[in-house]
Amino acid sequence: AQSVTQPDIHITVSEGASLELRCNYSYGATPYLFWYVQSPGQGLQLLLKYFSGDTLVQGIKGFEAEFKRSQSSFNLRKPSVHWSDAAEYFCAVGVRDSSYKLIFGSGTRLLVRP
Amino acid sequence: SQTIHQWPATLVQPVGSPLSLECTVEGTSNPNLYWYRQAAGRGLQLLFYSVGIGQISSEVPQNLSASRPQDRQFILSSKKLLLSDSGFYLCAGTRPGVYNSPLHFGNGTRLTVT
Numbered sequence: 001a002q003s004v005t006q007p008d009i010h011i012t013v014s015e016g017a018s019l020e021l022r023c024n025y026s027y028g029a030t031p032y033l034f035w036y037v038q039s040p041g042q043g044l045q046l047l048l049k050y051f052s053g054d055t056l057v058q059g060i061k062g063f064e065a066e067f068k069r070s071q072s073s074f075n076l077r078k079p080s081v082h083w084s085d086a087a088e089y090f091c092a093v094g095v096r097d098s099s100y101k102l103i104f105g106s107g108t109r110l111l112v113r114p
Numbered sequence: 115s116q117t118i119h120q121w122p123a124t125l126v127q128p129v130g131s132p133l134s135l136e137c138t139v140e141g142t143s144n145p146n147l148y149w150y151r152q153a154a155g156r157g158l159q160l161l162f163y164s165v166g167i168g169q170i171s172s173e174v175p176q177n178l179s180a181s182r183p184q185d186r187q188f189i190l191s192s193k194k195l196l197l198s199d200s201g202f203y204l205c206a207g208t209r210p211g212v213y214n215s216p217l218h219f220g221n222g223t224r225l226t227v228t
Contacts, residue, residue, distance in 0.1 A: 006157075008153075032214045043118075043204055043219035051214045057220075089158065096213045099165055100146060102206075106157035 002027045002095045006105035014113045020107050021076040023091030032094030033074040034102065035065055037087050044090065050074060060064050086112045118140040120205050120220035128157055135160065137205030146208040147188040149180055152202040164188060187219050189200040200227045
């Protein structure tokens with residue numbers, strides 16, 4: 001069955017430090033992968049997506065993610081975190097069967113220390 | 115681009131009362147539409163999706179139902195709410211027939227069942 005695992009429920013980093021949020025997926029076909037960010041009480045905003053080609057994808061707000069097929073991973077990174085990055089981050093895989101839907105991980109809450 | 119409208123933003127309902135949450139879409143004809151529920155620490159759970167008027171697929175057995183009376187309208191309902199129906203409900207949409215499209219989300223409805 002298709003699934004997405006985000007092993008870290010919470011992560012705390014200092015402002016200016018680098019960040020890596022982990023994501024592992026399980027899907028039998030070529031995955032379409034996404035990272036979303038959610039501010040408190042809000043909907044989800046797309047950060048970046050991977051379909052094919054270059055395995056390092058750039059997104060908005062200075063984020064990037066690297067697709068590693070051998071590890072079934074799609075980790076999100078940012079070289080220098082800003083206080084405004086504090087939010088919840090969700091990884092998702094696009095599943096194609098009779099239709100199309102996104103399966104989400106359980107999320108990682110990022111806290112930023114001043 | 116696609117815009118998802120949801121209302122109300124917050125709702126407090128007693129156990130046993132009915133529910134109707136509405137979602138409308140701008141910018142795309144015949145979109146694929148989705149209802150997700152977000153419970154604390156459990157990520158986003160797909161409840162229903164629809165590929166067209168009157169076409170509803172249910173992902174999990176539950177106390178809720180969905181309907182799509184018009185192309186750009188998606189409604190989440192319940193005849194009698196349970197305490198366990200509390201959560202944050204998100205409507206999302208994507209372009210039809212494009213199997214690598216990201217989902218666009220509304221701002222969500224916070225439902226508290228008392």
